[in-house]
Amino acid sequence: MRFRATAIAFFAAAMLGAPAAYAAAPAAAAGASGVELDMMTWPELKAAMAAGKNMLLIYTGGTEQRGPQNVMAGHNMMGRPIVKAIAEKLGNAIALPVLPFSPTGMSAEIPGSFNLSADVLGMVLEQLAEDGVTNGFKTVILMGDSGGGQGPNGVYAAVAKKLDDKYKDKGIHVYYANESYTKANAEMTEILFKEGHPRGAHAGILDTSLMLYLDPENKYVRRDQLPTALGDPLPEPGKPRDPNAPSVKNGISGDARKSSAEIGKRFFDLKVDTAVKQIKALTGAK
Numbered sequence: 559m560r561f562r563a564t565a566i567a568f569f570a571a572a573m574l575g576a577p578a579a580y581a582a583a584p585a586a587a588a589g590a591s592g593v594e595l596d597m598m599t600w601p602e603l604k605a606a607m608a609a610g611k612n613m614l615l616i617y618t619g620g621t622e623q624r625g626p627q628n629v630m631a632g633h634n635m636m637g638r639p640i641v642k643a644i645a646e647k648l649g650n651a652i653a654l655p656v657l658p659f660s661p662t663g664m665s666a667e668i669p670g671s672f673n674l675s676a677d678v679l680g681m682v683l684e685q686l687a688e689d690g691v692t693n694g695f696k697t698v699i700l701m702g703d704s705g706g707g708q709g710p711n712g713v714y715a716a717v718a719k720k721l722d723d724k725y726k727d728k729g730i731h732v733y734y735a736n737e738s739y740t741k742a743n744a745e746m747t748e749i750l751f752k753e754g755h756p757r758g759a760h761a762g763i764l765d766t767s768l769m770l771y772l773d774p775e776n777k778y779v780r781r782d783q784l785p786t787a788l789g790d791p792l793p794e795p796g797k798p799r800d801p802n803a804p805s806v807k808n809g810i811s812g813d814a815r816k817s818s819a820e821i822g823k824r825f826f827d828l829k830v831d832t833a834v835k836q837i838k839a840l841t842g843a844k
Contacts (some may be wrong), residue, residue, distance in 0.1 A: 622818025661706025758812020
């Protein structure tokens, strides 16, 4: 219990002390939108919930290296406008501030990644979901912008199942919505591959394009680094990596040189639409 309390206290302090990690991207900086909890007063929140906004969206980001071209708060600057758009499109949801840490790998050779272990993340997700219930929300959705802890056997799924089992008899539900990350990423990768782009993953064409789209003020992407943003090549799906292929070791998986805001806009819309469709299916909404 002591470790649990310490972990949660540390995480809360980290969020309060790192505004840049979850600061609104330019597209999300218009003030109180009616769906961002941290931009509302309590009477505004209470009125919104009374009017039917009784779903809480908990969305995690991450702080990690993102190649030479992207700042390390990328998951957080992408996450805030994404979860805001999801909430707006659902029409009955409120979004918490994006959590700025999640499970990730770390290396002194390429510094900047800060790992929140799956065990600690599970404690934080569980506490925040419980807090959502205490505040009166009837549905809680767990989502993530980074891959650590995701999947059917990951921490998001485990926390959602535990709490849904605990509360479903009271008409309260907790769900894990993974498809904005897993399905949308896979679909957009294949779309771009058919258009002639190489497959990519971390800090590749998808992430970099999305950051370009959300970065009209040139704060998050170093445009001068894009012409050389070539990382380790990814093998064809189902095939092993060529052991003789040289490793670039610059933090990029794939090729981000042809990233564009146009691709980013398409990816943004796909992620939002995919999330909304899955959440409506999970909750039985139409």
